[in-house]
Amino acid sequence: MNEQTDIKKLTFKDFETDQEVRWCPGCGDYAVLKAVQITLANIGATPENTVFVSGIGCSSRFPYYVETYGFHTIHGRAPAVATGVKLANPDLDVWLVTGDGDGLSIGGNHMLHVLRRNVNMQIMLFNNEIYGLTKGQYSPTSKIGAKTPSTPLGSVDLPLNPCSFALGAGARFVARGIDTALKALPGTLARAKDHRGASFVEIFQNCIVFNDKTFEHFTLKKEAANTQIHVEHGKPMIYGKEKNMGLVFNQEKFVLETAIIGECGVREDDVLVHNETNKTMAQMLVELTAPDFPVVCGVIYCNPEESYDDAVHRQVEKAKENKKADFNALIRQGRIWTVE
Amino acid sequence: MNAQTNAQGFEELDTVCIRFAGDSGDGMQLTGTQFSVVTALEGSDLATFPDFPAEIRAPVGTTFGVSAFQINFGSVEVSTAGDEPDVLVAMNPAALMVSLAGLRLGGLIIVDEGSFNKRNLDKAGYLENPLEDDSLSDYQVQKLDITKMTLESVKEFGLGKKDALRSKNMWTLGLILWMFGRARKPITDWLEQKFKKLPDVANANIAAINAGHAFGETAETSANLSRYHVGQHTTEESGEYRTVNGNQALAWGLVAGSQLGNIPLLLGTYPITPASALLHTLSGLKEYGVVTFQAEDEIAAVCGAIGASFAGQLGVTSSSGPGIALKTEAIGLAISTELPLVIIDVQRAGPSTGLPTKTEQSDLHQAVWGRNGDAPIVVLATSNPHDCFDVGIEAVRLATKYMTPVMVLSDGYIGNASEPWRIPDINTLDKFSVKYCTDPEGFHPFKRDPETLARVWAKPGTPDCLHRIGGIEKDYDTGHISYEPGNHQKMTDVRAAKIAGVANDIPEQEVSLGTSEGKLAVVGWGSTRGSIHQAVKRAREENIDVSHIHISNIWPLPRNLKNLLNSFDKVIVAEMNKGQMNNLLRAEYLLDGHSLTKVSGQPFKITEILDCIRKQEVEVG
Numbered sequence: 001m002n003e004q005t006d007i008k009k010l011t012f013k014d015f016e017t018d019q020e021v022r023w024c025p026g027c028g029d030y031a032v033l034k035a036v037q038i039t040l041a042n043i044g045a046t047p048e049n050t051v052f053v054s055g056i057g058c059s060s061r062f063p064y065y066v067e068t069y070g071f072h073t074i075h076g077r078a079p080a081v082a083t084g085v086k087l088a089n090p091d092l093d094v095w096l097v098t099g100d101g102d103g104l105s106i107g108g109n110h111m112l113h114v115l116r117r118n119v120n121m122q123i124m125l126f127n128n129e130i131y132g133l134t135k136g137q138y139s140p141t142s143k144i145g146a147k148t149p150s151t152p153l154g155s156v157d158l159p160l161n162p163c164s165f166a167l168g169a170g171a172r173f174v175a176r177g178i179d180t181a182l183k184a185l186p187g188t189l190a191r192a193k194d195h196r197g198a199s200f201v202e203i204f205q206n207c208i209v210f211n212d213k214t215f216e217h218f219t220l221k222k223e224a225a226n227t228q229i230h231v232e233h234g235k236p237m238i239y240g241k242e243k244n245m246g247l248v249f250n251q252e253k254f255v256l257e258t259a260i261i262g263e264c265g266v267r268e269d270d271v272l273v274h275n276e277t278n279k280t281m282a283q284m285l286v287e288l289t290a291p292d293f294p295v296v297c298g299v300i301y302c303n304p305e306e307s308y309d310d311a312v313h314r315q316v317e318k319a320k321e322n323k324k325a326d327f328n329a330l331i332r333q334g335r336i337w338t339v340e
Numbered sequence: 341m342n343a344q345t346n347a348q349g350f351e352e353l354d355t356v357c358i359r360f361a362g363d364s365g366d367g368m369q370l371t372g373t374q375f376s377v378v379t380a381l382e383g384s385d386l387a388t389f390p391d392f393p394a395e396i397r398a399p400v401g402t403t404f405g406v407s408a409f410q411i412n413f414g415s416v417e418v419s420t421a422g423d424e425p426d427v428l429v430a431m432n433p434a435a436l437m438v439s440l441a442g443l444r445l446g447g448l449i450i451v452d453e454g455s456f457n458k459r460n461l462d463k464a465g466y467l468e469n470p471l472e473d474d475s476l477s478d479y480q481v482q483k484l485d486i487t488k489m490t491l492e493s494v495k496e497f498g499l500g501k502k503d504a505l506r507s508k509n510m511w512t513l514g515l516i517l518w519m520f521g522r523a524r525k526p527i528t529d530w531l532e533q534k535f536k537k538l539p540d541v542a543n544a545n546i547a548a549i550n551a552g553h554a555f556g557e558t559a560e561t562s563a564n565l566s567r568y569h570v571g572q573h574t575t576e577e578s579g580e581y582r583t584v585n586g587n588q589a590l591a592w593g594l595v596a597g598s599q600l601g602n603i604p605l606l607l608g609t610y611p612i613t614p615a616s617a618l619l620h621t622l623s624g625l626k627e628y629g630v631v632t633f634q635a636e637d638e639i640a641a642v643c644g645a646i647g648a649s650f651a652g653q654l655g656v657t658s659s660s661g662p663g664i665a666l667k668t669e670a671i672g673l674a675i676s677t678e679l680p681l682v683i684i685d686v687q688r689a690g691p692s693t694g695l696p697t698k699t700e701q702s703d704l705h706q707a708v709w710g711r712n713g714d715a716p717i718v719v720l721a722t723s724n725p726h727d728c729f730d731v732g733i734e735a736v737r738l739a740t741k742y743m744t745p746v747m748v749l750s751d752g753y754i755g756n757a758s759e760p761w762r763i764p765d766i767n768t769l770d771k772f773s774v775k776y777c778t779d780p781e782g783f784h785p786f787k788r789d790p791e792t793l794a795r796v797w798a799k800p801g802t803p804d805c806l807h808r809i810g811g812i813e814k815d816y817d818t819g820h821i822s823y824e825p826g827n828h829q830k831m832t833d834v835r836a837a838k839i840a841g842v843a844n845d846i847p848e849q850e851v852s853l854g855t856s857e858g859k860l861a862v863v864g865w866g867s868t869r870g871s872i873h874q875a876v877k878r879a880r881e882e883n884i885d886v887s888h889i890h891i892s893n894i895w896p897l898p899r900n901l902k903n904l905l906n907s908f909d910k911v912i913v914a915e916m917n918k919g920q921m922n923n924l925l926r927a928e929y930l931l932d933g934h935s936l937t938k939v940s941g942q943p944f945k946i947t948e949i950l951d952c953i954r955k956q957e958v959e960v961g
C-alpha cells in the first residue's frame with residue numbers, strides 16, 4: 001500500500017464534476033450546490049466514501065454535479081434506494097436530494113419511513129413549492145390559491161409543512177436553510193452530517209421560472225434580519241436589525257408570540273432560550289410563518305437515537321458471534337435420512 | 341392403487357394418495373406435514389399439496405374455511421400430489437362437501453361422525469346428513485366419533501374442552517399411521533421437542549396419537565379396517581435426504597449463491613402470500629451476512645435491493661404478482677443502470693388480488709414483457725421444490741455475471757409443497773467469482789466486457805472510480821447522460837444483445853422424457869412438471885409417440901429450443917394460464933402449438949394432460 005504522506009486538503013472545487021450544470025440561469029439550485037460543495041470541503045469528506053442519491057425533478061439532477069459517487073434514481077423512491085445503500089455499506093456517507101414533489105408527493109410514504117426508521121443520512125428537501133421539471137404544476141407545499149397550469153383558478157387543497165411532517169414522522173434531526181444563505185447553510189449541513197441518524201433539512205429554493213419570489217417576503221436580504229431567525233441551541237431566540245425582538249411563550253394560550261424587548265415590560269430574560277432537544281418547542285417553531293413571525297432557520301431539533309443501520313448491523317454482528325455460519329449444517333437441520 | 345396382500349396382513353400398494361381435510365382450526369396442515377415426514381423417513385417417494393383458504397380464521401364449519409393437505413406417496417416415482425385421492429379424511433361436513441368430488445370412486449372416507457351435527461351440516465349446506473342416506477354408497481365409509489374418542493383419550497390431562505379437541509388431528513393421525521404401518525416415534529419425539537415448555541400439551545397430543553393407533557389395533561371395526569403398505573422407492577440416488585418445500589429451498593439456494601459467489605445478500609421485501617416464507621427464512625440467517633429489510637411497500641423493497649446492489653452487494657427482492665407489478669418501474673431502473681438484482685415471483689392466481697393461496701402461472705408475460713421501454717431481463721422458472729435450490733444459485737450467478745435483473749418464477753404450489761431432496765454438499769458446488777472494478781485506467785461506468793457485454797461494477801468506496809449513474813440514457817463511450825438518438829439505438833441494442841447472449845451460458849434444452857424428435861411433444865414450464873411427466877409416461881406406455889420438454893430458461897430461451905420443437909409434428913403447450921408460453925413460442929418461433937390451459941387454482945391432473953395427448957395423437961394421425 002502506498003503511504004500517503006501529505007493528504008491534500010480538498011476545496012469546494014474538488015467536488016465539482018466535468019458535467020455542465022443544466023439548471024435554468026438564476027435557479028436557486030446553483031447556490032445550494034455551491035453550499036454543499038463548500039460543506040464537503042469543510043467537513044473533510046472523502047469523495048469515494050460519499051454517495052449522493054436522488055429521485056426525479058430539477059433538484060434531483062444534483063448528483064451529476066458532485067464529484068463523489070452518485071445515483072439518480074426514480075421519482076420519489078430515493079429514500080428507499082439510499083436505505084439499501086446504507087444497509088449494504090454503513091461506512092458510506094449518504095446524502096439524499098429530493099424535491100417537494102419527489103419527497104412529499106409521490107415519495108411521501110418513503111420519506112415518512114426513512115425518517116421513522118432513522119437511517120443515518122442527510123436528507124436535503126429542495127422546497128420550491130412547485131413541480132419544476134414538469135413545467136410548473138402545483139405541489140403539496142404550494143400555498144392555497146396557487147395558480148399553475150394544472151390549477152388555473154387556484155389550488156384548493158391545503159399544503160403541508162415539510163418540517164412538521166418530518167417531526168410527525170419521528171425525525172430526530174430537523175433543520176432549515178435558504179438557498180441563497182451561503183453563510184448559514186454549510187454550517188447547518190455540517191450539523192446534519194454530525195447527527196448519526198436521519199437528518200432532515202428543508203431548503204427554501206427559488207424556482208425562478210415557475211414560482212419566482214414565492215419566498216421573497218422572508219428571504220430578501222435587506223429584510224432578512226426582521227423576517228428570519230437563525231436559532232442556536234442554548235441561545236435566546238432574539239432577532240431583528242436592532243436585536244430587540246424575541247420569541248416568548250404565552251403560557252395561558254400555549255402559543256409562541258413575538259415581543260419587543262423593553263416594551264410592555266418584556267425583558268431579555270423573558271425571551272425563550274432555544275433547546276434543540278425539546279420536541280414540543282420544535283413543533284411550535286416550525287409552524288411559525290412570515291409575516292407575523294420570523295421564519296425559523298438553523299437546527300430546530302436534534303435529539304439522537306440509535307440509527308436503523310446501526311441497529312441492524314448490531315443484530316447481524318451479534319448473530320455472527322453467537323452462531324457459526326455452517327451452510328452444510330444448516331440444510332441438514334431437522335429430520336434427515338440416508339439412502340445407501 | 342394396485343393391491344396385493346402380504347404376510348403381515350397388509351395390502352401391498354405401489355402408490356396411495358391421502359387428502360386430509362378439515363376446518364382451518366383442525367390442524368390439517370400439521371397433520372399432513374407430519375405424515376409426510378414419517379413417510380419420507382421410511383423411504384417412499386412423495387409429493388404434497390397443501391391447499392389452504394385465504395382467510396386466516398374463516399368462520400368455523402364453513403366450506404370456505406376448509407383447509408386440506410394432500411399427499412401422494414409410493415414405492416415408485418410419484419412426481420405429483422395425485423389426481424384423485426384414494427383416502428379422504430374429513431373432519432367435518434364442510435370438508436366432506438368440498439373434497440368429495442375429487443375422491444376416487446370406491447375410495448375410502450374416514451369421517452368424524454361427532455362433528456356431523458345439525459349446526460355443522462347447515463353450515464356446510466347439507467340438507468340431509470350424508471352419513472345417514474345413501475349418497476356415499478359409491479365409497480367405503482368409516483364413520484368414527486373422533487371427537488368423543490379424542491376427548492376420552494386426553495381426559496387425564498385436565499384440559500378444557502376446546503383445548504382437548506385440538507388433539508383431534510393427532511388422534512386421526514395415529515389411526516392413519518396404524519393403517520399404513522408407519523412409525524409413531526418421529527412424531528412423538530417432535531411433539532416432545534416442540535412443546536418442551538408445555539409438557540401437558542405434548543403428553544395430551546401423544547396420548548391422542550396412541551389412542552388413534554390403538555383404536556385401529558383393537559376396535560371392533562378392525563375387521564373392516566384394512567391395513568396397507570407402501571414400500572421404499574428404491575431408485576433414489578444414494579446420499580442424505582430430507583423433505584423440503586420450494587420457498588425454503590429457494591431461500592437456501594439464494595444463500596448458497598451468495599456463498600459461492602462470495603457476495604453478501606440483502607433481501608428487500610414486503611409480506612405477501614405465498615412469498616412471505618422467503619423473508620421468514622432469510623431473516624433468520626444473519627450469521628451468513630444476510631440482511632433483510634422489511635420495507636414499507638414493494639416499491640421501497642425493490643429500491644432497497646437496488647441500493648444494496650449499487651453499493652456492491654447482491655440485492656434480492658421477493659413478492660407475488662401484485663407486488664411484482666408495483667416493482668416494475670424500479671426493475672426498469674436496474675435494467676437501465678445495469679445492476680444485478682434477483683426478483684422472486686411466487687405466483688398466485690390473478691389478476692389483482694386474485695386468489696392469494698391458489699396457484700397459477702399467469703405472470704409469464706409480466707416477467708418477460710411487462711415493463712415500459714425495451715427492457716429485457718433474464719427469466720428463470722423453478723419446476724419443483726428441490727429444483728428451487730439450484731435455480732436460486734443460478735439466479736445469483738447470472739445476475740452478477742451479466743449485471744442484470746434476473747426474475748425467478750416460482751408459484752404457490754411449488755412454494756408450499758414438500759418433496760424429498762437429496763441434500764447437496766456446498767463444498768462440491770461450483771464457485772463463481774463476482775468481479776468488482778478497482779482499476780481507474782480508462783474507467784467509465786458503462787465500459788463493457790467484450791464477451792458478456794456486462795458493464796464494469798465499481799462499488800462506492802473505491803478510490804478513483806467515482807461515477808454517477810441513473811435512469812436517463814447513458815453515452816455508450818463515456819457513461820455520461822446522453823440524449824443523442826443514435827446512442828439510444830446503440831444502448832438499446834447492446835442491452836438486448838447482452839441478455840440474448842445469456843443463451844450461450846445456459847444449458848441446451850433437454851428432453852426430460854422421450855425422444856428428441858417425433859410425433860408429439862408436450863412442452864411445459866414451472867410446477868406442471870410432475871403432471872406432464874406422468875401423463876407422458878403413461879401415454880408412452882400406450883405406445884403413443886410423445887415426449888416431454890420442460891423449459892426452465894424462460895428468457896432467453898435455450899439456443900437449441902427452436903430446432904428441437906420443430907422436430908415434432910405437433911407441440912402441446914400445457915400451462916396454468918390462458919396460453920402465455922404458447923404465445924411466447926409463437927412470437928419467437930412461429931410455432932403453431934396446441935395450447936392446453938387451466939386456471940382453476942388447482943394443479944393439472946395427469947388425466948387431463950393424458951386426454952389431450954390422446955386427442956392430439958388422433959388429430960396428427
Ligand SMILES: Cc1ncc(C[n+]2csc(CCOP(=O)(O)OP(=O)(O)O)c2C)c(N)n1
Nearest residue numbers: 056057058059075099100101102131132133
Ligand atoms: C413515475 C413518474 N411520474 C411522474 C414523473 C414526472 N415528474 C418528474 S419530476 C416531477 C415533479 C418534480 O417536482 P419536485 O420534486 O418538486 O422537483 P423540482 O423539479 O421542483 O425540483 C414529476 C411529476 C416521473 N418522472 N416519474
Ligand code: SF4
Nearest residue numbers: 024027058132207208
Ligand atoms: S424549472 Fe425552476 S427549479 Fe427547475 S431548473 Fe428551472 S428554475 Fe430551477
Ligand SMILES: [Mg+2]
Nearest residue numbers: 099100130132
Ligand atoms: Mg419542487
